[in-house]
Each structure stands twice: as C-alpha cells, then as structure tokens.
Amino acid sequence: MSRFAPPPPHPSGATVPALDRDAIPRHLALVMDGNGRWANDRGLPRTEGHREGERALMEVVAGAIDLGIPYVSAYAFSTENWKRSPAEVAFLMNFTGDVMSRQLPTFKEWGIKVRWAGRRPRLWKSVINRLETAERETQDNDVITLTMCVNYGGRAEIADAAVAMARDVQEGRLMPGSITEDMVQRYLDEPQLPDVDLFLRSSGEQRLSNFMLWQSAYAEMMFLDILWPDMDRRVLWRAVEDYAHRNRRYGGAMDQMAPATRE
Numbered sequence: 505m506s507r508f509a510p511p512p513p514h515p516s517g518a519t520v521p522a523l524d525r526d527a528i529p530r531h532l533a534l535v536m537d538g539n540g541r542w543a544n545d546r547g548l549p550r551t552e553g554h555r556e557g558e559r560a561l562m563e564v565v566a567g568a569i570d571l572g573i574p575y576v577s578a579y580a581f582s583t584e585n586w587k588r589s590p591a592e593v594a595f596l597m598n599f600t601g602d603v604m605s606r607q608l609p610t611f612k613e614w615g616i617k618v619r620w621a622g623r624r625p626r627l628w629k630s631v632i633n634r635l636e637t638a639e640r641e642t643q644d645n646d647v648i649t650l651t652m653c654v655n656y657g658g659r660a661e662i663a664d665a666a667v668a669m670a671r672d673v674q675e676g677r678l679m680p681g682s683i684t685e686d687m688v689q690r691y692l693d694e695p696q697l698p699d700v701d702l703f704l705r706s707s708g709e710q711r712l713s714n715f716m717l718w719q720s721a722y723a724e725m726m727f728l729d730i731l732w733p734d735m736d737r738r739v740l741w742r743a744v745e746d747y748a749h750r751n752r753r754y755g756g757a758m759d760q761m762a763p764a765t766r767e
Contacts, residue, residue, distance in 0.1 A: 567737025
C-alpha cells in the first residue's frame with residue numbers, strides 16, 4: 505500500500521479515462537498561459553489570474569497522478585519574463601516562493617517530488633531557498649516528479665550546457681569527439697528528465713516560447729483554446745485521449761499499401 509494519499513476526486517464526479525498504459529505520456533510539459541487575460545476579462549487585477557492559476561496547476565497535477573503520468577514540467581517564470589513591469593516581476597517572485605511553501609504539505613501528501621530547473625543569477629534568494637526547501641523535503645517522494653521551471657529558458661539551458669562542456673574540454677575532463685546527444689543531455693538542468701511526450705499550451709497561442717526546446721524535439725504539440733485558470737483535470741484527460749490516438753513515428757514512416765483491385 506502506498507504511503508501517499510491520492511488526490512481527491514474531481515467535484516463533478518468525472519473519472520479518469522481507461523487508457524492503455526503504453527498510450528499515456530511519460531513526460532508532460534505545461535505552458536501555463538492566459539492568467540493575465542483571464543483576470544482582465546473579469547475586471548480583476550492580473551495578480552488574481554496568477555492566484556487562480558495556482559489552483560489550476562494543482563488540479564492538472566492531480567489529473568496527471570490519476571492517469572499515472574510520472575513527469576510534469578511547468579513553465580512558471582521564463583528568462584524573458586524579466587521584461588514585465590517591475591511590479592509584476594516582484595509579485596511573481598513573491599508568489600512563486602509562496603506557492604512552494606503553501607503547497608508543500610500537498611506535495612508531501614500526494615507523493616510529489618519537486619525539482620527546479622532554471623538559472624540562479626537574478627532569481628531572488630528567497631525564491632531559491634523555497635525551491636530548494638521543496639526539493640529537499642520531497643526528495644523521497646515517488647508518485648510523480650513536478651519540475652518547476654523558474655527563471656528558465658530553453659536556449660539559456662542549451663547555452664549553459666555548451667559552456668559547461670567547453671569548460672570540461674578545456675580542463676581535460678571531456679574529449680570533443682566524445683560529445684553526443686546523450687552527452688549533451690547530461691549537461692542540461694535536469695538530465696534525468698525523459699524527452700517530452702506531450703507539450704500542452706493554454707490560451708490558444710501556438711508557439712513554444714523557448715520552453716524545453718531540447719526535450720521537445722519529438723513532442724506531440726497541443727494548443728488549447730482555454731485560458732490557464734480555466735484548466736482542470738478533465739481538459740488534461742481529453743488531451744491525453746487525443747494524444748493516445750496519434751501515430752508517433754519519430755522521423756520514420758511506412759508506406760500505406762493500396763488495397764488490391766480485381767481485374
């Protein structure tokens with residue numbers, strides 16, 4: 505028997521769809537877009553959209569646990585988000601740290617292992633401390649791994665990996681001829697993460713926005729016409745049902761044989 509409690513059922517009574525184990529993605533990437541627009545549409549401050557987005561994140565993670573998805577990565581604050589107004593940046597910094605503290609009991613109850621991917625420079629020390637506390641206090645959890653991508657950018661991650669490899673080559677720890685795709689993977693922020701299977705973005709925007717560029721090379725992309733605070737596990741379940749019916753060829757293809765005709 506698991507020492508962790510399952511998430512509570514959805515209030516509607518909806519139940520998880522029956523899918524083959526092989527049809528469920530191992531790694532789900534989330535671009536949580538539309539918090540500000542959700543708030544603006546309701547005449548609320550943008551900050552209220554972010555608060556409602558926290559609820560949506562935990563609801564989607566609950567749905568991932570229900571399905572048995574082992575890895576979820578959430579784009580919480582990008583390297584480009586520093587361009588926002590100082591007031592919104594300050595709110596997001598404080599809010600991100602507060603989310604880590606506020607949700608820590610739930611992380612522990614549901615068996616969520618928290619990881620952090622992103623750059624340290626510019627990130628507030630208080631946020632780093634709370635992210636590292638969540639990592640440390642959930643390190644033995646094994647139901648699902650939630651990677652919070654804070655001060656993260658896909659290009660920055662690859663550039664940082666290149667710098668680290670170049671340093672190791674210069675110091676004699678790495679031979680240039682031994683650099684392979686698997687080797688590059690070892691230098692990424694979270695090298696244990698498998699490739700992204702399902703890349704999910706809310707708000708109707710159809711772009712990657714510099715998220716998990718290396719890991720998403722063969723991901724199935726879904727761009728949902730729904731603002732992030734309106735997301736719940738039922739939307740995730742429908743997306744995974746769609747994913748389960750896609751034909752993932754990874755660059756390979758098979759000709760479809762034409763049916764035989766009678767002369």
